[in-house]
Amino acid sequence: KQEVTQIPAALSVPEGENLVLNCSFTDSAIYNLQWFRQDPGKGLTSLLLIQSSQREQTSGRLNASLDKSSGRSTLYIAASQPGDSATYLCAVIFPGTYKYIFGTGTRLKVLA
Amino acid sequence: NAGVTQTPKFRVLKTGQSMTLLCAQDMNHEYMYWYRQDPGMGLRLIHYSVGEGTTAKGEVPDGYNVSRLKKQNFLLGLESAAPSQTSVYFCASSLTGGNYGYTFGSGTRLTVV
Numbered sequence: 001k002q003e004v005t006q007i008p009a010a011l012s013v014p015e016g017e018n019l020v021l022n023c024s025f026t027d028s029a030i031y032n033l034q035w036f037r038q039d040p041g042k043g044l045t046s047l048l049l050i051q052s053s054q055r056e057q058t059s060g061r062l063n064a065s066l067d068k069s070s071g072r073s074t075l076y077i078a079a080s081q082p083g084d085s086a087t088y089l090c091a092v093i094f095p096g097t098y099k100y101i102f103g104t105g106t107r108l109k110v111l112a
Numbered sequence: 113n114a115g116v117t118q119t120p121k122f123r124v125l126k127t128g129q130s131m132t133l134l135c136a137q138d139m140n141h142e143y144m145y146w147y148r149q150d151p152g153m154g155l156r157l158i159h160y161s162v163g164e165g166t167t168a169k170g171e172v173p174d175g176y177n178v179s180r181l182k183k184q185n186f187l188l189g190l191e192s193a194a195p196s197q198t199s200v201y202f203c204a205s206s207l208t209g210g211n212y213g214y215t216f217g218s219g220t221r222l223t224v225v
Contacts, residue, residue, distance in 0.1 A: 034213045043202060043218035051211070089155070091214070098143065098162070098209025099170065104154040 002026050002094045006103035013080055014111050021075040021106045023090030028068045031093040034100065035064050035075050038087045047088075048075070080110045114138050118203050118217035125193045125224045133188040133220050135203030143206045144186035145170075145214070146178060148199040155202065161186055162209070193224045 005024045013019050023033070032051045036044040048057045048064040050073065056065040063076040077084055087107045091100035116137045125131055135144065142163050147155040147170075157170030159178040167178045175197060177189045186205075190197060200221050204214040 031209075032211065032213070036216075041221075044204075044214075044216040046213055046215070049213040091155075093209070098206075099145065099157055099160060100214060102147075102155040104152065 002092075002101055004090060004092050004101050004103040006088075006090055006106050008106060009104065010107040010109075012109045012111060015080060015082060017080050017110075019077050019080055019108075021077070021088050021090075021108070023073040023075070023092075023103055025071050025073075025092045025094075027094050028071050029095050030068060031095055031098075033064075033066055033073050033093075034091050035062075035073075036089040036091065038089060038105070040086075044089065077108075080108075082110045082112045084108060085110050116203055116205055116215050116217035118201075118220050120220060121218070122221050123223070125190075125222065127193060127195060127224060129193050130189070130191050131193065131222075132190075133201055133203075133222075135186045135188070135205075135217060136184055137186075137205040137215070138184065139205065139207070139215065140183070141205035141207050141215070142183075143209055144180065145204045145206075146176075146186065146188045147202045147204065148172065149202060149219075150199050158188065158201075193222075195224045198222060198224045 035047040050066045061078040087105045089105045090103045145160040146158040161180040164183040203217040
């Protein structure tokens, strides 16, 4: 079964810390991977999209990397801020489909 | 630019009642999706459409029906609501099959009592 896993489920860090969120998937031959942010009671906001031919994508303080051979992606957040507090979701499209499968997310809290 | 718009944002239904959730996108996207989000379960795909006039079942389609009569609209129907359908429903669209990622609506919070 194709699955996406995010560990840890929750993370609390002090402001200013650099941090890494993890996403693992069961099939290394993915089509693409997208990271989203979800604030409480809100919808999903796209952060970064990595297509299968790419190794990483960057946007501001965010950097997402993709290692298909190990079935992993990491989202690196530099110099974290309280405004980064949210749930971060990873979603993967596996070969033969065009539908995202989502991880259950990592709930991040950045303490001031 | 509106992107993906979902209506209504909130709704309370009694068991057995019916309702339709509307998703509208103005980006000329071909693909549209309905997901539900439940605590501890993540987002699960209910139904999706790969173009006007097409629909297909996702992971959890039972109890729901969909229609895509116009390219910009994707409707999700509950014919006889059950408490197990209490959830937050999200609509998403993509230009192709996700090659350029998904754009999500802000969600509909549905409570069935």
